Structures are given as C-alpha cells and as structure tokens.
Amino acid sequence: MSQLSLKQLEKSFNEARIIKGIDLDVSEGEFVVFVGPSGCGKSTLLRMIAGLEEVSGGQIEISGQVVNDLPPVKRGIAMVFQSYALYPHMSVYENIAFPLRVEKLPQAEVDARVGAAAKVLQLESRLQHRPGQLSGGQRQRVAIGRAIVRQPKIFLFDEPLSNLDAALRSEMRIELMELHKRLGSTMIYVTHDQIEAMTMADKIVVLNAGEISQVGGPLELYHKPDNLFVAGFIGSPKMNFISGKVRKADGATATIDLGSLGTIALPRTSTAVAGQDVTLGIRPEHLSLGEGEFGLETTPNIVEQLGIHTITYSTLSGGENFIGLFEGNPALAEGQPVRMSFPLDKVHLFDAKGLAVY
Amino acid sequence: MTSTRSATLFALALLAPALLYILVIVAYPLFDTVVLSFTNAALRPTYDFVGWANYQRIFSAGNFTEVILRTLIWTFFSVSIKMIIGMAGAVLLNAAIPGQTLFRVLTMPPWIVPMAIGIFMWGWMYNGQFGMISGLLQNFGIISKPWPILAAGDSAFWATIVTDVWIGVPMVTIYFLAAMQSIPRDLYEAAWTDGAGRFYRFRRITVPMMLPAIITMSLLSLIATFNSFDIIYILTRGGPSGSTTTMIIDTYNTAMGSRKYGEGAARAVVICIFVTLFCLVYFRAVRKLQQGEAK
Known part of the structure; x- marks a missing residue:
C-alpha cells in the first residue's frame, strides 16, 4: 500500500495554475526526489503535502487518510526548510527539542529523544551552542534533528543542501542517504540539482510547469527518457539535440534527413513519425573520436580538460550546440576540426510533440 | 607612523562638525547648568557661589521627593501602557487582513498632527461643559453632572497619561511592527509544522526575537516620557495643586515661574542624573x- 498518494492535485494562486492535476504514489520507506527547474512547482507541491499551502483541488492521502484539511502536525510529517529555520535565540538543544516542548512531553523523554537525535547527527558536543555559532553543515543537521525527534512517517526536505558549498553538499548528501538507510522512513526531497536527484533517489519525479514529466528510477530516466524535457534535464553535460525530418518509416527503420549532416537510419518500429519533424538526442558521453556507426565533423569553440575527461563545445551547421565528452586527455584543440561518431543504439528519437519514439 | 597620524587627523577632521555641535549645543549648556546649580542666580542680578545650598534646600523642602515619586509613577504607567498597546497594535497590523495598508496609515495621525494641536484637542475633550468625554458619559447615564476631568487631581493625573499614550503609541507600534516583520516567515512555518499554536509561537518566537527592539523602545520611551513637558504644561500646567507636576514641570516652574535660576538648575541636574x-x-x-x- 502506498504511504502517500496524490490524486489529481491542483494548486492555483488567483488565475495562475501552479500545480496541474498531479497523480503520484509513494511507498513506505522510499526516497523520492522532486526535481525540476525553478518555478516548476516542486516546492509548492512539497508545501502542499506538508500542509503549509492549501489544496485547490484533488486529494492528498497519507496512510490511507485524506489529510487535505488537517494541520501539518496531524499529518505525521516533519519538514526541513531550505533556510534551516532555526530559532537563533535558542540553544541547539532547545531547537531540536522544540516540537517535543510543543507536545509538552516530560523532561526525561525530551532528554532521551534529543540525545538520541544528537548522537545520530554527531551534534552531542554542540547542544548548548546557539545556531549562530555553528557551520552551515551543522545547522543543517540541527534542522534535521528537529525533524527526527518527532518520529514522523514522512520526512519532507525543501532544497536542504542548496545553501552549502559544493564539498559540504556532497558530504551531506552521503549523510542523508545513510540517515535514510538507518531510519527507514519515507523521505521526499525537493531539489533543482539533477545530480542530487540521480545520486539519492529511489524514485525521481521530474516536474515541469506544474506537471509530472516522468516518474522513474534514476537509470530509467537516464536511459529511457519519455520526452525531450526529461532527456535534456537529466544528465550532465546535457544531451545534444539535432533536428531532422523523417523521410521514411517502414516499421523497422526510420530514415531521417539531418540536412548537411547527412541521413541516418535508426531501428524504430513506429510508423507514425513518417514525414514528421523530429529531434535526435545523443548524450555527450556516448560520442567517440574517429569513425563509427554515424560520424560527423565539428570544430570545438571551447575545450575543457578536466583530467579524468575532456569536454568539447561546438556549434553544428544547423545552429545547435553540440557537446562531446571523452575519456582521458585526447589531443583536441579549440578551432581545429575533429571527427566524432556515435553508435546508433545510443540515439534517442523524439517526435514533433517532443515524445520519445521507440 | 606618519600615515597613521594623518589618518587620525583626517578622522578628527571628519568628526569636527559633530564634535563642535555637541560641544556648543550639549556640553556647554550642560556644564553651565551644573555651575548655575551651585549659585544663587535669580531675577535679581546676583550670581554668588553658594555650594550645595540649592540641593540642600530642594531635598529638605519635602515636596521634591514627592515630585520625583510622582514622575516615576507617571512615567511607569505611561511607558507600560504605550508598550502594551504598541505591541498589541503591531500584532494586529501584522495580521494578514484585507485593508492592511489602510489600517497602517490610520495609526499615524496622533504622531503626524502637530503635538500642540493634538494636546489642545484632548484639552477640549476633557472639558466638563463642552467636552466629548463628559458629554458622552452623561448621555449614557454613567455620570449625572458635568465632569471637568482636568479640574480634579486624580483624574487630571490619568488624563495626562492618556494623552501622552495617545501621542506616543504610533511610534511604538510602527517600530514594533518593523521588528516583527524582520522575523523570518520560515520560523513561524517551522513552528506551525511542529504544532505550535498562535500564542505559543508569539511567546517562544515573536517576543524573544523582538527583545532587542522591546528593550530599546522601552528605554528610549522611558527617557522621552520622563522628560515629557508639553503635554502636561498645555493641559494642566502641573496642576491642579501640583497633582500633575513632574520633575520637568517642577524645574520649569522653579526656574522660569519663580525665577530662581540657581535652584531650578539644581532640579535640572537631578533630572540629568536620572x-x-x-x-x-x-x-x-x-x-x-x-x-x-x-x-
């Protein structure tokens, strides 16, 4: 049975529809990441689940109970805010104990729960300090501690790592994953960073303009994106897109005219795309130097040498940006034409509406 | 060495106008008042050094301690009421209600209206024959005959406090409102998520986070109220029979009314000490x- 279930969930602010009929099921113990660009509605969706935003339409069910009209505290959730939302005038101890004080639990119980949370989060030596004296990572842990002590059914995280520097972010990412393993609770995590989504999630929900673009495991989204948006959003560097027109689709092969790049024949069973304008997608890491199943020549404007791999940025004759990612340090130079190729089975094809064609 | 010295000189040069201003407007008159308090300066042209005589006289005369006590009580009630109403007003103005901006604007008139006009208006309202307060109370049958509020000691004392509160509340409200609005919304959302009700959030988040503002405003208001002159002087001149005479009125009456400059200065110095x-x-x-x- 799913622990959280969203049914045709809607949110409007005056005339503007922010969330447009979302259906989603989250199972117990799952780590679900809502990812999408700024303004896609992911934070609003999380705040609706938390009970901080009213629902304009549809239903939110937690453990089978409709919670639309319940206040946050009765929903069995705990939320970690992007800004941490720590009380600056209270000690770390009192910050973590806050929800327990609200519940008026006896002091012994408060001590035990705060102590246990502090131990898990390695904050024991910091309990008497004020938040102002802590580093960003420690503040983050205090905010998580305040969520843990409530022993919620579902943890909600609103971009919790976005205020940390890159090194600390990857460290906290691992800590959060370990915490998830240890607690086994359901966690819903909002981020705009697709690397966080890919590394942490059991299930990724890609949101775009208030709608779900695709739901799936990280590798599923990477290998089988349903549409152009997901294909472009998941993966770094971004997938390359080349426009073309289908000349022939006979149920076994689709022959596509790529203009000055030539013609490519892809194994596709769909015949509906015949005559359509389509988009080809190829990930930068699937390109190789030299000849292959399909080759093209480009001139890199910029070459980035990262040691472990080399990234080239060029522009195709049709105006599309074209990124290549190659292992090691091949001899590539800016302004010098280079021959690249890719295998046909790595090519993604999207129809005129941007939906994947198989 | 030279560079630090020239930097110091430059800093002094920048400070010079402010220093000069303080010397002329604050330091010199203050010093002169202290000197004056040790003389017998009065309307007749004398200016002899008399030592502590002025201080001995005012403290032995008996009514001065009474004046000090009255001033402290007057100030205490006025400041406390201003703080309580100011806080309540800030909470109301901070609530998300339609017409919020209008209500915020409507709090301002007592502060914007020239003080003397506001005080005269209250003076008329307190009037027994024509005043609104006495009239309304008679209309509702609460009192049977005209009540000249400023004519009796007790009611005059409270009437001056009410007027002082009326004039002082807008500033306190706006200051508290600004402090309240600088508290991040996230803190309230986090507390609400944790189940904290309205009053609990006010007690554990709003008040402690506003504490610096509350302390600052209380003390600034305390000093201003302690020195409040115009309200009492326009309404009652310190009367009837001294019931609204605070230290500042007393000082004025001694120095300017009775023309005892030396003794008045001594009373002013005591105010300074407070x-x-x-x-x-x-x-x-x-x-x-x-x-x-x-x-």
Missing part, C-alpha cells in the same frame, strides 16, 4: 543582549 541612570541601564542591556547572541 536620565543618565536610564542610559546606563540601556547600554548594559544592549551589551548583555549582544553577548547573549554571541554565546
């Missing part, structure tokens, strides 16, 4: 708050 004490308390409180934040 205000200095208030300032010391204020600075201590601020330092303590800052230390608390760093801890």
Whole structure:
C-alpha cells in the first residue's frame, strides 16, 4: 500500500495554475526526489503535502487518510526548510527539542529523544551552542534533528543542501542517504540539482510547469527518457539535440534527413513519425573520436580538460550546440576540426510533440 | 607612523562638525547648568557661589521627593501602557487582513498632527461643559453632572497619561511592527509544522526575537516620557495643586515661574542624573543582549 498518494492535485494562486492535476504514489520507506527547474512547482507541491499551502483541488492521502484539511502536525510529517529555520535565540538543544516542548512531553523523554537525535547527527558536543555559532553543515543537521525527534512517517526536505558549498553538499548528501538507510522512513526531497536527484533517489519525479514529466528510477530516466524535457534535464553535460525530418518509416527503420549532416537510419518500429519533424538526442558521453556507426565533423569553440575527461563545445551547421565528452586527455584543440561518431543504439528519437519514439 | 597620524587627523577632521555641535549645543549648556546649580542666580542680578545650598534646600523642602515619586509613577504607567498597546497594535497590523495598508496609515495621525494641536484637542475633550468625554458619559447615564476631568487631581493625573499614550503609541507600534516583520516567515512555518499554536509561537518566537527592539523602545520611551513637558504644561500646567507636576514641570516652574535660576538648575541636574541612570541601564542591556547572541 502506498504511504502517500496524490490524486489529481491542483494548486492555483488567483488565475495562475501552479500545480496541474498531479497523480503520484509513494511507498513506505522510499526516497523520492522532486526535481525540476525553478518555478516548476516542486516546492509548492512539497508545501502542499506538508500542509503549509492549501489544496485547490484533488486529494492528498497519507496512510490511507485524506489529510487535505488537517494541520501539518496531524499529518505525521516533519519538514526541513531550505533556510534551516532555526530559532537563533535558542540553544541547539532547545531547537531540536522544540516540537517535543510543543507536545509538552516530560523532561526525561525530551532528554532521551534529543540525545538520541544528537548522537545520530554527531551534534552531542554542540547542544548548548546557539545556531549562530555553528557551520552551515551543522545547522543543517540541527534542522534535521528537529525533524527526527518527532518520529514522523514522512520526512519532507525543501532544497536542504542548496545553501552549502559544493564539498559540504556532497558530504551531506552521503549523510542523508545513510540517515535514510538507518531510519527507514519515507523521505521526499525537493531539489533543482539533477545530480542530487540521480545520486539519492529511489524514485525521481521530474516536474515541469506544474506537471509530472516522468516518474522513474534514476537509470530509467537516464536511459529511457519519455520526452525531450526529461532527456535534456537529466544528465550532465546535457544531451545534444539535432533536428531532422523523417523521410521514411517502414516499421523497422526510420530514415531521417539531418540536412548537411547527412541521413541516418535508426531501428524504430513506429510508423507514425513518417514525414514528421523530429529531434535526435545523443548524450555527450556516448560520442567517440574517429569513425563509427554515424560520424560527423565539428570544430570545438571551447575545450575543457578536466583530467579524468575532456569536454568539447561546438556549434553544428544547423545552429545547435553540440557537446562531446571523452575519456582521458585526447589531443583536441579549440578551432581545429575533429571527427566524432556515435553508435546508433545510443540515439534517442523524439517526435514533433517532443515524445520519445521507440 | 606618519600615515597613521594623518589618518587620525583626517578622522578628527571628519568628526569636527559633530564634535563642535555637541560641544556648543550639549556640553556647554550642560556644564553651565551644573555651575548655575551651585549659585544663587535669580531675577535679581546676583550670581554668588553658594555650594550645595540649592540641593540642600530642594531635598529638605519635602515636596521634591514627592515630585520625583510622582514622575516615576507617571512615567511607569505611561511607558507600560504605550508598550502594551504598541505591541498589541503591531500584532494586529501584522495580521494578514484585507485593508492592511489602510489600517497602517490610520495609526499615524496622533504622531503626524502637530503635538500642540493634538494636546489642545484632548484639552477640549476633557472639558466638563463642552467636552466629548463628559458629554458622552452623561448621555449614557454613567455620570449625572458635568465632569471637568482636568479640574480634579486624580483624574487630571490619568488624563495626562492618556494623552501622552495617545501621542506616543504610533511610534511604538510602527517600530514594533518593523521588528516583527524582520522575523523570518520560515520560523513561524517551522513552528506551525511542529504544532505550535498562535500564542505559543508569539511567546517562544515573536517576543524573544523582538527583545532587542522591546528593550530599546522601552528605554528610549522611558527617557522621552520622563522628560515629557508639553503635554502636561498645555493641559494642566502641573496642576491642579501640583497633582500633575513632574520633575520637568517642577524645574520649569522653579526656574522660569519663580525665577530662581540657581535652584531650578539644581532640579535640572537631578533630572540629568536620572536620565543618565536610564542610559546606563540601556547600554548594559544592549551589551548583555549582544553577548547573549554571541554565546
């Protein structure tokens, strides 16, 4: 049975529809990441689940109970805010104990729960300090501690790592994953960073303009994106897109005219795309130097040498940006034409509406 | 060496106008008042040094301690009521209600209207024959005959406090409102998520986070109220029979009314000592708050 279930969930602010009929099921113990660009509605969706935003339409069910009209505290959730939302005038101890004080639990119980949370989060030596004296990572842990002590059914995280520097972010990412393993609770995590989504999630929900673009495991989204948006959003560097027109689709092969790049024949069973304008997608890491199943020549404007791999940025004759990612340090130079190729089975094809064609 | 010296000189040069201003407007008159308080300067042209005689006289005369006590009581009630109404007003103005901006604007008139006009308006309202308050109370049958509020000691004392509160509340409200709005919304959302009700959030988040503003405003208001002159002077001139005579009115009456400049100066110096004490308390409180934040 799913622990959280969203049914045709809607949110409007005056005339503007922010969330447009979302259906989603989250199972117990799952780590679900809502990812999408700024303004896609992911934070609003999380705040609706938390009970901080009213629902304009549809239903939110937690453990089978409709919670639309319940206040946050009765929903069995705990939320970690992007800004941490720590009380600056209270000690770390009192910050973590806050929800327990609200519940008026006896002091012994408060001590035990705060102590246990502090131990898990390695904050024991910091309990008497004020938040102002802590580093960003420690503040983050205090905010998580305040969520843990409530022993919620579902943890909600609103971009919790976005205020940390890159090194600390990857460290906290691992800590959060370990915490998830240890607690086994359901966690819903909002981020705009697709690397966080890919590394942490059991299930990724890609949101775009208030709608779900695709739901799936990280590798599923990477290998089988349903549409152009997901294909472009998941993966770094971004997938390359080349426009073309289908000349022939006979149920076994689709022959596509790529203009000055030539013609490519892809194994596709769909015949509906015949005559359509389509988009080809190829990930930068699937390109190789030299000849292959399909080759093209480009001139890199910029070459980035990262040691472990080399990234080239060029522009195709049709105006599309074209990124290549190659292992090691091949001899590539800016302004010098280079021959690249890719295998046909790595090519993604999207129809005129941007939906994947198989 | 030379560069530090020229930097110091430059800093002094920048400070010079302010220093000059303080010397001329504050330091010299203050010094002169202290000197004056040790003389028998009065309307007749004498200016002899008399030592502590003025101080001995005012403290032995009996009514001065009464005046001090009355001033403290007057100030205490006025400041406390201003703080309570100011806080309540800020909470109401901060609530998300339609017409919020209009209500915020409507709090301003007592502050914007020239003080003397506001005070005269209250003077008429307190009038027994034509005043609104007496009239309304008679209309509702609460009192049977005209009530000249400023004519009796007790009612005049409270009437001056009410007027002082009316004039002082807008500033306190706006200041508290600004402090309240600087508290991040996230904190309230986090507390609400944790189940904290309205009053609990007010008690554990709003008040402690506003503490610096509350302390600052209380002490600034304390000093201003302690020195409040125009309200009492216009409404009652310190009467009837001294029931609204605070230290500042008493000083004025002695120095300007009875033309005893030396003795008036001595009374003014006592006011200075009180205000200095208030300032010391204020600075201590601020330092303590800052230390608390760093801890």
